[in-house]
Amino acid sequence: MTSILIGLIVLGLKGLAWWLTGSIALYSDALESIVNVVTAIGALIAVRLAQRPADATLPYGYHKAEYFSAVLVGVMIIVAAILILREAFFGFLAPELPDAPVQGLAVSGIATVINLVWAAVLIREGRKARSPAISADGKHLMTDVVSTGGVLVGLVLVFATGIAQLDAVLAALVALNILWSGWGVIRDSVGGLMDVAVPPETQRTIREVISANADGALEAHDIRTRQAGKMTFIDFHLVVPGTMTVEVAHAICDGIEAKLREAVEDVQINIHVEPEDKAKHAGIVVL
Incomplete structure (x- = not known):
């Protein structure tokens, strides 16, 4: 539940940053936060399902439910990346300089700090509990932190140089980073579904x-x-x-x-x- 609450708070802040600036890059960042909320809900359901004891229907338990959640995370990440690439393409064809740079960057920066702290908590707890769903959620959030940091630095360059096309280029780079993250999550989860051996x-x-x-x-x-x-x-x-x-x-x-x-x-x-x-x-x- 905490992941969902934090995801909603971060989504609200990033949505506000996009509304203030109109930046395509910040739009891509906000769109990824929607994915964060959806995947947090999926992880919560999977973790609770995985804790159910074995029964006659599933005599070996429900443990693999977490891998299905992690695959969902990967698919949602890839869908978000495709949507971002679409916006970046049209933004590059019709570039516009973002508005309210200071306010937008400040709000997005606050959201990023919140994500950074929570991502570190999820990764630590996921490793401790050996939970693929929690670990996948934490790794995705950390990827979000890295991409948002790149967006913020890039937007400073956009405002400093006045080159509006850079905003669309930043959004495209965010999308590529998200695609790579999604592939990694799906690859690790499929290994679990295929009964991968222990390390x-x-x-x-x-x-x-x-x-x-x-x-x-x-x-x-x-x-x-x-x-x-x-x-x-x-x-x-x-x-x-x-x-x-x-x-x-x-x-x-x-x-x-x-x-x-x-x-x-x-x-x-x-x-x-x-x-x-x-x-x-x-x-x-x-x-």
């Missing part, structure tokens, strides 16, 4: 934990991981001596799972126990 450093931690806590087993192979929102899924085959009882093998699995839960947050683990004749002698982890 290499996390994979190393998982291997080390299994190796150090599987006393009595012979080998672990076919270790696979995937990320779905903040949840990490781990599954592998654990080879044990053929004479080992089910009770002892189960105890080894419990020990490994307990240590993995200490090392990796929000994790679901599936271990398939096999007899020694199933050993591959080339597994990822040999104990």
Whole structure:
């Protein structure tokens, strides 16, 4: 809810800056803020949906809902960029110098400071919670801050030189920057939807934990991981001596799972126990 409130405040300020100046560049900045509000609403819905517990319909949980929200963010960013490019094109054909430079720049500057602070908060909290939706929202806001900063510097040049076409050129540059941001958000989200593996450093931690806590087993192979929102899924085959009882093998699995839960947050683990004749002698982890 805070993101939506801040988005509405920033949208109002940027809309006021555009109304005061008539600048196409500031219009593009205000249009991007509309995207910010829409995506903040999408992120709120996705985060709440992702927190729902697994059920019979979705036995692995609702964690991937956040990736759909992040894809929506990327699509909205691209749509905004296309609209901005359209305005920039017509503005370049019929250029006009913006009005009220000092007031417009001041109002836009205040909006940018608010966005900067909130973007930093969202990025930090998104990483802490391992939330793709919150992280995408924060990264998009930070892109907005950078593009607005460029617009403000550029508008100073417009007013100083009197070259009205620069206003349209600035808007086009903002649009290109937004397009790049949108592509990055969609690329990262599609990776999550495709069951991308956890980062290499996390994979190393998982291997080390299994190796150090599987006393009595012979080998672990076919270790696979995937990320779905903040949840990490781990599954592998654990080879044990053929004479080992089910009770002892189960105890080894419990020990490994307990240590993995200490090392990796929000994790679901599936271990398939096999007899020694199933050993591959080339597994990822040999104990």
